[in-house]
Amino acid sequence: MGDSRFEVENGPSLQLHNTKTSDEGEYRYLIRTNMGQDQVQFTISVTAKYSNPIITSVQKEIENDGHADLYCSASGGYPAGTIHWFDQSNTNWTKSATLQSTQGNDGLFTLSSKLSFQKIDSLWAPFRCVVLNSKYEEEGEATSTLEIKGDYCLAYL
Incomplete structure (x- = not known):
């Protein structure tokens, strides 16, 4: 089933909720529809803002x-x-x-x-x-x- 933090939305987009630094890296996912299938590869970069100094x-x-x-x-x-x-x-x-x-x-x-x-x-x-x-x-x-x-x-x- 995969990671529940990943959510495919309408259209070719993907949201990742509650990211952690360990989520950073290369990913692939497979899209399969009645029109065929396609595999997409992407990179996730994680950032977090510093507290006020x-x-x-x-x-x-x-x-x-x-x-x-x-x-x-x-x-x-x-x-x-x-x-x-x-x-x-x-x-x-x-x-x-x-x-x-x-x-x-x-x-x-x-x-x-x-x-x-x-x-x-x-x-x-x-x-x-x-x-x-x-x-x-x-x-x-x-x-x-x-x-x-x-x-x-x-x-x-």
């Missing part, structure tokens, strides 16, 4: 010209994507970050990026992390609300 920092207080580590994470996406970092003037800091991509038992990915500064400057704040899918299309972004404390000013990350 979250920016955090382990440090309780970040001092201007001091060390700082910023973290950005997003989960539930497929295939594996990436995270990019930008400051308030839209300078891309991604080359200074490290990305970890972890695939769960369900096949979905969690992305975690760490942006480290030996000496952070409050003028760079706030920072944004942008989640990009495997096609480099933006799926979400977060802007930091962490404070950088300095002698003369207070800036928000």
Whole structure:
């Protein structure tokens, strides 16, 4: 009988419900009518959108010209994507970050990026992390609300 998640509709179309990453691949099906039969081969590509990213920092207080580590994470996406970092003037800091991509038992990915500064400057704040899918299309972004404390000013990350 086949997989109940496959449903042939009116006309030459097929819908797959409740897809999983394990459904990705090559398929064939046979169409048989009173006019004859035909075999069709097709490929299913599965995608899942990442959750909205979250920016955090382990440090309780970040001092201007001091060390700082910023973290950005997003989960539930497929295939594996990436995270990019930008400051308030839209300078891309991604080359200074490290990305970890972890695939769960369900096949979905969690992305975690760490942006480290030996000496952070409050003028760079706030920072944004942008989640990009495997096609480099933006799926979400977060802007930091962490404070950088300095002698003369207070800036928000």
